[in-house]
Amino acid sequence: MEINIIFKIAAVGIVISILNQVLKHSGREEQAFLTTLAGLVIVLYWIVPYIVDLFDSIKKLLQI
Secondary structure (H helix, E strand, C coil): CCHHHHHHHHHHHHHHHHHHHHHHHCCCHHHHHHHHHHHHHHHHHHHHHHHHHHHHHHHHHHCC
């Protein structure tokens, strides 16, 4: 697993939390929710290949 993915996830989390707070304080609750949801989708898009590799490794390990 690359270390860059951890830094990317942390950066997205920081940016999304700042945007979420700014939007909530300005009274735009719906946009804050959509921003959080978009951040979650982006992170899941990055992580899904690693999860697939994990399940493939487990499957190969159990077939021995």
